[in-house]
Amino acid sequence: MSSKHIVVIPGDGIGAEITAEALRVSQAAAKKCGYSFTHETKQAGGAAIDAYGVPLPEDTIDACRKADGVLLGAVGGPKWDHVAPELRAEKAILGLRKSLELYANLRPIKVFPALAAQSPLKPEIVNAVDILIVRELNGGIYYGARQEATIVNDVELAWDREGYSRPEIERILRLACRSAIGRKGKVTSVDKANVLATSRLWRKVANEMAAAFTQVEINHMYVDNCAMQLVLNPGSFDVLVTGNLFGDILSDEAAVLSGSIGLLPSASLGDGTGLYEPIHGSAPDIAGLGLANPLGTILSAAMMFRYSLGSEQIAAMIEAAVDQVLVDGYRTPDIYQQGLTKVSTEEMGQQVINRL
Amino acid sequence: MSSKHIVVIPGDGIGAEITAEALRVSQAAAKKCGYSFTHETKQAGGAAIDAYGVPLPEDTIDACRKADGVLLGAVGGPKWDHVAPELRAEKAILGLRKSLELYANLRPIKVFPALAAQSPLKPEIVNAVDILIVRELNGGIYYGARQEATIVNDVELAWDREGYSRPEIERILRLACRSAIGRKGKVTSVDKANVLATSRLWRKVANEMAAAFTQVEINHMYVDNCAMQLVLNPGSFDVLVTGNLFGDILSDEAAVLSGSIGLLPSASLGDGTGLYEPIHGSAPDIAGLGLANPLGTILSAAMMFRYSLGSEQIAAMIEAAVDQVLVDGYRTPDIYQQGLTKVSTEEMGQQVINRL
Ligand SMILES: CC(C)[C@H](C(=O)O)[C@@H](O)C(=O)O
Ligand SMILES: CC(C)[C@H](C(=O)O)[C@@H](O)C(=O)O
Numbered sequence: 001m002s003s004k005h006i007v008v009i010p011g012d013g014i015g016a017e018i019t020a021e022a023l024r025v026s027q028a029a030a031k032k033c034g035y036s037f038t039h040e041t042k043q044a045g046g047a048a049i050d051a052y053g054v055p056l057p058e059d060t061i062d063a064c065r066k067a068d069g070v071l072l073g074a075v076g077g078p079k080w081d082h083v084a085p086e087l088r089a090e091k092a093i094l095g096l097r098k099s100l101e102l103y104a105n106l107r108p109i110k111v112f113p114a115l116a117a118q119s120p121l122k123p124e125i126v127n128a129v130d131i132l133i134v135r136e137l138n139g140g141i142y143y144g145a146r147q148e149a150t151i152v153n154d155v156e157l158a159w160d161r162e163g164y165s166r167p168e169i170e171r172i173l174r175l176a177c178r179s180a181i182g183r184k185g186k187v188t189s190v191d192k193a194n195v196l197a198t199s200r201l202w203r204k205v206a207n208e209m210a211a212a213f214t215q216v217e218i219n220h221m222y223v224d225n226c227a228m229q230l231v232l233n234p235g236s237f238d239v240l241v242t243g244n245l246f247g248d249i250l251s252d253e254a255a256v257l258s259g260s261i262g263l264l265p266s267a268s269l270g271d272g273t274g275l276y277e278p279i280h281g282s283a284p285d286i287a288g289l290g291l292a293n294p295l296g297t298i299l300s301a302a303m304m305f306r307y308s309l310g311s312e313q314i315a316a317m318i319e320a321a322v323d324q325v326l327v328d329g330y331r332t333p334d335i336y337q338q339g340l341t342k343v344s345t346e347e348m349g350q351q352v353i354n355r356l
Numbered sequence: 357m358s359s360k361h362i363v364v365i366p367g368d369g370i371g372a373e374i375t376a377e378a379l380r381v382s383q384a385a386a387k388k389c390g391y392s393f394t395h396e397t398k399q400a401g402g403a404a405i406d407a408y409g410v411p412l413p414e415d416t417i418d419a420c421r422k423a424d425g426v427l428l429g430a431v432g433g434p435k436w437d438h439v440a441p442e443l444r445a446e447k448a449i450l451g452l453r454k455s456l457e458l459y460a461n462l463r464p465i466k467v468f469p470a471l472a473a474q475s476p477l478k479p480e481i482v483n484a485v486d487i488l489i490v491r492e493l494n495g496g497i498y499y500g501a502r503q504e505a506t507i508v509n510d511v512e513l514a515w516d517r518e519g520y521s522r523p524e525i526e527r528i529l530r531l532a533c534r535s536a537i538g539r540k541g542k543v544t545s546v547d548k549a550n551v552l553a554t555s556r557l558w559r560k561v562a563n564e565m566a567a568a569f570t571q572v573e574i575n576h577m578y579v580d581n582c583a584m585q586l587v588l589n590p591g592s593f594d595v596l597v598t599g600n601l602f603g604d605i606l607s608d609e610a611a612v613l614s615g616s617i618g619l620l621p622s623a624s625l626g627d628g629t630g631l632y633e634p635i636h637g638s639a640p641d642i643a644g645l646g647l648a649n650p651l652g653t654i655l656s657a658a659m660m661f662r663y664s665l666g667s668e669q670i671a672a673m674i675e676a677a678v679d680q681v682l683v684d685g686y687r688t689p690d691i692y693q694q695g696l697t698k699v700s701t702e703e704m705g706q707q708v709i710n711r712l
Binding site: 156 | 500502602
């Protein structure tokens, strides 16, 4: 009997509905495996701005620090688009990443055969997609020094600093190499070394790492070429590792290849508590209507069992149930196609539970 | 009778073959229209490293400065990958952009109906693509201060500075808005204003510009979302304007949608001489074999007539001839499909000339 504890942060928009289903599925799967965990709910994002005047209350941070894992829905929405910059809902995400020192964002992008037809890409290109994007999440231009618009010698200007240190690069590359060992053993490190000094250091460290990980093949790719290859030849990637900004862009580009971003999970890892959330947004337009797809959050919960709660068994059980639900033709409206069975957010959760 | 003068820079790899055809087509088209221009050939890139020990000789820069337009093939190749960083072939490109103050890179991305089937995207998605990407080319992190790997307090680190000033942002946005007027009147300004101070200034300037260009509709999009939308819904874009780094990534991503990067031209404009080049690389593996597709360079020459040589008539004539050659089924090997007529680089040039 384990005694793990998780924090659930519903967030805004559809966040409450999708985390509710992911929690139900997690509890049912845990029960089947004789595993138990406790949970508490905390606020962040717009909901926290409304309740406490700040997007990321100290109380939420403290609870997350003490927990074994955090399951998050989605934050933000037009209601909070016009608050002061330091209060914006996104600050909750950036703040959590920093407070928990979540330096690695893992985004597995895999095509569910049952959904491949919904990809914008031709079937023969999309079929082979199985990519793990490892994005550095705690450094780079996201957290460098910056200068908001200011007047210098009569000219208005602004700047931001991109930068990485060797330890930051080493830990993310190490994680990428380790992840590749359980996969095809191939790591593509993406940078812009023909222009950026930061990328040249990144590349140097990656080459040194390559010497240490002899089971892994590391190759380098420029970010512009990578943006092309993800569309032309996505099946050629295994693990893709890159910095925070390039990772933001490339992981979203890669996400749409799958044809169903509502199903994509993510894990943000550090040395302490991990954070798990679907990659889609808070979709305020459909909030509360039972139309949201909970599968991305359910699959994020599976990752939480794998990386933070120490149960590969439960992770695999949830993932297999999701596969089966799709094979059996259940679809929320975002992925619905004629002839299949349209279900609500809650029914989708139940169908997953039925197949555990 | 005009007396315009151009510089041709063949560069490396397939550069000589493709610029030769573009020059032949340009001369033939000019003749038909009673227009004449002179030209001279200059070296840059690996060819210049071999001949003069530097990738961008002063003599080349001077000639370009004095010319009305510069037509470039492609530079670089593995032969020069291991020279000292400051001698790398790419320095020729970055140096030319800076010396000629080419602040705007125009990348029209249009799908030739005859080639749409070669796109990695499904036909119904790709059909409507007609995007003009306007990339800022003379500022941002490409030319900001940077620190190569160095040890500070026992930690090795490196950094690069992204930054823009108001005048830099204004001139590129103005150019984007003007370009939109002859098109669908829609400008999408791409940034990362939820993270970067530079983007927040960019967005502020764009909003002010919107007030001045009432015929144009300006909207904002985050770069990660843009990377998604280019694949999901590329037909929704008209003019896309962005900074140097985001433009590098997004223009290459958008290029592959067309299914035929061998056909895509580019123009780099400033207040003086303009530079015209295909978007593809120097393809050293097929250099000298007559296998290269000259159409991207030929269409770049058309843009040169439009923007630098003052003849919309010749530009349109060349573009129409290229369309017709494709409709008539002529294909270089990169775009060949069974049942069509495979031609060499030179034959392709001749087929275009035959249709002027
Ligand atoms: C909300 C935003 C700050 C965030 C980011 O850029 O990291 C988001 O795009 C993401 O990828 O999680
Ligand atoms: C060669 C390189 C420096 C260049 C760039 O990044 O601008 C290239 O990718 C391009 O887009 O023209």
